[in-house]
Amino acid sequence: AQSVTQPDIHITVSEGASLELRCNYSYGATPYLFWYVQSPGQGLQLLLKYFSGDTLVQGIKGFEAEFKRSQSSFNLRKPSVHWSDAAEYFCAVRPLEYGNKLVFGAGTILRVKS
Amino acid sequence: DAMVIQNPRYQVTQFGKPVTLSCSQTLNHNVMYWYQQKSSQAPKLLFHYYDKDFNNEADTPDNFQSRRPNTSFCFLDIRSPGLGDAAMYLCATSRDNGQSTFGSGTRLTVV
Numbered sequence: 619a620q621s622v623t624q625p626d627i628h629i630t631v632s633e634g635a636s637l638e639l640r641c642n643y644s645y646g647a648t649p650y651l652f653w654y655v656q657s658p659g660q661g662l663q664l665l666l667k668y669f670s671g672d673t674l675v676q677g678i679k680g681f682e683a684e685f686k687r688s689q690s691s692f693n694l695r696k697p698s699v700h701w702s703d704a705a706e707y708f709c710a711v712r713p714l715e716y717g718n719k720l721v722f723g724a725g726t727i728l729r730v731k732s
Numbered sequence: 733d734a735m736v737i738q739n740p741r742y743q744v745t746q747f748g749k750p751v752t753l754s755c756s757q758t759l760n761h762n763v764m765y766w767y768q769q770k771s772s773q774a775p776k777l778l779f780h781y782y783d784k785d786f787n788n789e790a791d792t793p794d795n796f797q798s799r800r801p802n803t804s805f806c807f808l809d810i811r812s813p814g815l816g817d818a819a820m821y822l823c824a825t826s827r828d829n830g831q832s833t834f835g836s837g838t839r840l841t842v843v
Contacts, residue, residue, distance in 0.1 A: 650830055650831070662832075
């Protein structure tokens with residue numbers, strides 16, 4: 619079935635440690651790819667996006683993501699996590715056959731310990 | 733700053749009493765979306781407008797309706813709210829590429 623998978627429901631990292639959040643998708647053609655962050659009680663904020671071109675994309679707040687076509691993955695990374703990064707992170711794809719609709723992964727809750 | 737604004741931030745309504753949530757945008761995006769998000773879940777698309785064209789998701793209950801009187805505004809009407817409709821409702825806008833800008837959401841409580 620076509621889907622977006624974020625295999626980690628919760629991740630806890632120490633402040634200053636590196637972070638990688640995983641995202642895999644299963645659509646035939648490479649969709650547009652996004653990462654969003656959501657703080658409690660707030661809307662979603664776009665961190666970064668991939669449409670085409672360079673497979674390593676830079677986003678806001680020091681985040682980056684790498685698109686790997688062979689693995690159908692779009693993992694989010696940050697070299698040094700800050701306590702303010704604690705939030706829920708959603709991977710989203712816009713399959714080319716879906717028009718303007720996004721398909722979201724289930725989300726990963728990031729906890730940062732001091 | 734160009735943005736998506738949702739009002740109110742918090743809405744309490746009585747069981748069965750119609751309620752309307754509003755969304756406005758200054759981005760001049762042609763697509764507007766309404767999502768329902770329950771605790772610890774991903775946003776669930778209810779419907780979206782591409783310009784004036786309304787697109788309903790197959791599993792969106794008939795209890796949910798929407799209006800888009802112009803490019804800037806979109807409304808979510810819940811005709812007879814049930815306890816199961818308590819959730820965060822998110823409005824979002826985009827151009828054709830699906831890259832969406834979200835509002836801060838309206839937290840709906842049904843009593």
